[in-house]
Amino acid sequence: MPSPQVIASGSSLVGVTTTVPLEIVLAAGQTPVDLNNRFITAPDPAGLVHQAEEMGLPATLCAWIKGIYAWLMLHPEVETVIGVTQGDCSNTHALMELLHLAGRRVVPFAYPHGRDRAGLVRALERLAGELGADLARAEEIRRQLIPLRLDLERLDQLTWRDGRVSGAENHLWLVSSSDFDGDHVEFHAKLKNFLNQAATRPPAPPGPRLGVLGVPTIITGLHQTLAEMGAAVVYNEVPHQFAMLPPLTGPDHDLTGQYRRYTYPYDVFHRIEAIASEARRRRLDGLIHYTQTFCYRQMQDIALKQRLDLPILTLEGNQPGPVDGRTRLRLEAFLELLA
Numbered sequence: 001m002p003s004p005q006v007i008a009s010g011s012s013l014v015g016v017t018t019t020v021p022l023e024i025v026l027a028a029g030q031t032p033v034d035l036n037n038r039f040i041t042a043p044d045p046a047g048l049v050h051q052a053e054e055m056g057l058p059a060t061l062c063a064w065i066k067g068i069y070a071w072l073m074l075h076p077e078v079e080t081v082i083g084v085t086q087g088d089c090s091n092t093h094a095l096m097e098l099l100h101l102a103g104r105r106v107v108p109f110a111y112p113h114g115r116d117r118a119g120l121v122r123a124l125e126r127l128a129g130e131l132g133a134d135l136a137r138a139e140e141i142r143r144q145l146i147p148l149r150l151d152l153e154r155l156d157q158l159t160w161r162d163g164r165v166s167g168a169e170n171h172l173w174l175v176s177s178s179d180f181d182g183d184h185v186e187f188h189a190k191l192k193n194f195l196n197q198a199a200t201r202p203p204a205p206p207g208p209r210l211g212v213l214g215v216p217t218i219i220t221g222l223h224q225t226l227a228e229m230g231a232a233v234v235y236n237e238v239p240h241q242f243a244m245l246p247p248l249t250g251p252d253h254d255l256t257g258q259y260r261r262y263t264y265p266y267d268v269f270h271r272i273e274a275i276a277s278e279a280r281r282r283r284l285d286g287l288i289h290y291t292q293t294f295c296y297r298q299m300q301d302i303a304l305k306q307r308l309d310l311p312i313l314t315l316e317g318n319q320p321g322p323v324d325g326r327t328r329l330r331l332e333a334f335l336e337l338l339a
């Protein structure tokens with residue numbers, strides 16, 4: 001399994017607040033560090049949120065932002081942070097200002113409105129310029145990463161087609177692909193070992209097939225709880241997007257095309273199309289839409305429920321911690337409804 005707290009170093013570390021074109025970071029000879037993954041896999045994520053509040057961040061702010069901020073304050077070795085100023089989080093601007101105050105180098109990156117190709121080309125060029133990377137080298141790295149992404153696709157198939165990789169494992173591997181735990185070579189080697197071992201497992205018993213939509217959950221053990229209740233999560237929407245899975249070759253399959261197909265930073269309707277297509281392909285019975293307290297993306301719940309033709313349970317999480325009793329009851333009721 002990936003081990004997200006291991007940060008391969010030796011090159012300078014570049015923190016990222018969400019998935020960005022990591023091929024450009026690698027082309028600059030730098031090491032990407034997904035700050036969300038570092039925060040949530042820290043020994044005491046709830047303690048980090050508390051520390052951020054003691055540093056002055058409001059109680060009415062998303063816990064992911066507070067956790068990232070507190071983690072960064074403990075890790076001055078992450079000197080540069082790429083902040084996605086359009087297409088990610090409404091709180092990023094203020095977070096970037098605080099990081100600037102704390103002496104970090106802040107590099108903005110904006111996904112263009114409307115998935116505009118020319119706008120994205122300019123954004124990639126600007127990021128490459130800021131980091132001192134050559135875009136042609138970034139494209140070469142994109143091609144070098146294709147075998148790794150194909151193996152992540154195999155992992156995903158072992159989840160939804162073969163039932164040999166659990167929803168929790170699927171989530172962890174795919175969500176880690178935003179920075180490949182800082183070392184894509186080692187990550188790929190670990191993935192190959194995992195796939196060899198997983199391919200020999202017996203398939204999981206049949207049960208309701210679920211998709212989890214929305215930002216990665218701050219609740220620990222959601223997938224495992226569902227598995228204990230007899231359901232299988234066979235689609236993790238946003239982690240699946242982070243992994244940039246095939247098709248990876250053909251027309252429009254360059255760096256720009258890859259980050260245009262990525263649905264998360266653009267409008268909800270493009271996301272809904274991708275979810276509907278995966279729901280059909282994976283024969284889903286129901287969807288769980290995870291939302292984060294104080295997150296503007298909670299509003300998208302209305303569009304998801306209007307446009308997706310499957311039962312949807314909306315779950316809201318606030319602080320890091322295990323699945324609580326109320327959530328457990330709601331999950332049980334939802335599974336009964338599906339049955």
Ligand code: SF4
Binds near residue numbers: 062091292296
């Ligand atoms: S959950 Fe929402 S508010 Fe929190 S960091 Fe993610 S996008 Fe921002």
